[in-house]
Amino acid sequence: GAVVSQHPSRVICKSGTSVKIECRSLDFQATTMFWYRQFPKQSLMLMATSNEGSKATYEQGVEKDKFLINHASLTLSTLTVTSAHPEDSSFYICSARGPGVGELFFGEGSRLTVL
Amino acid sequence: ILNVEQSPQSLHVQEGDSTNFTCSFPSSNFYALHWYRWETAKSPEALFVMTLNGDEKKKGRISATLNTKEGYSYLYIKGSQPEDSATYLCAFTNFGNEKLTFGTGTRLTIIP
Numbered sequence: 001g002a003v004v005s006q007h008p009s010r011v012i013c014k015s016g017t018s019v020k021i022e023c024r025s026l027d028f029q030a031t032t033m034f035w036y037r038q039f040p041k042q043s044l045m046l047m048a049t050s051n052e053g054s055k056a057t058y059e060q061g062v063e064k065d066k067f068l069i070n071h072a073s074l075t076l077s078t079l080t081v082t083s084a085h086p087e088d089s090s091f092y093i094c095s096a097r098g099p100g101v102g103e104l105f106f107g108e109g110s111r112l113t114v115l
Numbered sequence: 116i117l118n119v120e121q122s123p124q125s126l127h128v129q130e131g132d133s134t135n136f137t138c139s140f141p142s143s144n145f146y147a148l149h150w151y152r153w154e155t156a157k158s159p160e161a162l163f164v165m166t167l168n169g170d171e172k173k174k175g176r177i178s179a180t181l182n183t184k185e186g187y188s189y190l191y192i193k194g195s196q197p198e199d200s201a202t203y204l205c206a207f208t209n210f211g212n213e214k215l216t217f218g219t220g221t222r223l224t225i226i227p
Contacts, residue, residue, distance in 0.1 A: 004158065034215075043119070043217040044204070093159075097213075104149075104215065106158040 002028045002098040006107025013084055014115055020080045021110045023094030029074035030096035034104070035067075038091040047092075050077040084114040119207050121218035128195045129226050135191040136221040138205030142186035146210040150179055150190055153220070154201045162190075162203075195225045 003026040013019050023033055031052045036044040048069050049057045056069035066088075068080040077096075081088055093109035120139045128134045140148065147166045151159040163172040168183040176193045192199055202222045206215040 009156075032213075036217075041219070043219045044206075044215075045217075046214055049214070103161060103164070105161070106151075108156070108158050 002026075002096075002103070002105045004030075004094065004096050004105045004107045006094055006110055008110055009108055010111045010113075012113045012115065015085055016083055018080055018082045019084055019112060020078055021092055021094075021112075023077045023079070023096070023107050025075045025096045025105070028096075028098055030077075030098075031074060032097045033071060033077040034095045035069060035077075035079050036093045036095070038093065044093065047079075052077075081112065084112070086114045088112065089114045119205060119216050119218040121203075121205055121221050123221060124219065125222040125224070127224045127226055128192075130195055130197060132195055133191065133193045134195055134223070135189050136203065136223075138188045138190070138207075138218055140186050140188075140205075140207040140216075142183060144209045144211075145183045145186075146208045146212070148181055148183075148188050149206040149208075149215065150188070151204040151206070152201045153204055159204060190221075192223075195223075197225045197227055199223060200225045 005024045007022045033050040035047045037047050038044050046059050047062045050069045050071040052071045058064045071077040091111050095104045095106045098105050122137050149164050150162040153159040163179045165181040170181040172179050178191045181188045202220040204220045206217045
């Protein structure tokens with residue numbers, strides 16, 4: 001099946017710094033990628049839909065200036081958590097729409113800890 | 116607000132036993148139901164995508180059924196093996212909306 005790679009898998013940063021997470025589709029082109037966040041004991045919650053060459057669509061309650069999404073190529077989308085605070089500590093995971101109908105392929109996820 | 120419920124939250128099963136768990140979802144405006152297996156430190160892996168009421172899908176020892184009228188899906192694992200230990204997620208999409216709404220998952224542990 002198609003492979004999506006996410007990097008870094010773990011990141012620890014100081015409060016106020018910015019962190020960039022990359023999501024790459026390794027063997028297919030992905031015009032649409034999705035970013036999710038998961039807090040402990042909760043479900044994966046969609047944050048935004050990333051479309052290649054256009055602005056991301058954010059879900060209600062997700063601050064677009066806080067979570068910057070760039071999808072500049074057909075194989076790469078990035079999520080930047082700007083001026084991170086401890087409440088941004090969470091598990092972030094991306095997915096990409098694969099070549100088949102209805103198929104979504106996920107990255108491995110990134111655990112962000114903000115001190 | 117869409118709500119996807121999975122039960123039980125966690126489950127311990129003896130190796131060799133069969134097991135099943137449930138995903139319930141809103142039945143109105145249904146489009147598709149997805150099942151994923153998520154092993155620790157790995158990517159969620161797609162198991163099934165089901166769209167039609169009465170659908171039954173099978174992959175090896177794992178199978179799933181779908182009832183869109185009452186809004187539930189069952190996942191069955193026959194003859195559990197240690198490698199089946201994982202969190203099983205279901206996700207639902209509405210007609211005309213490609214976004215997945217996930218349940219919290221069922222964490223399955225197979226006891227050797």
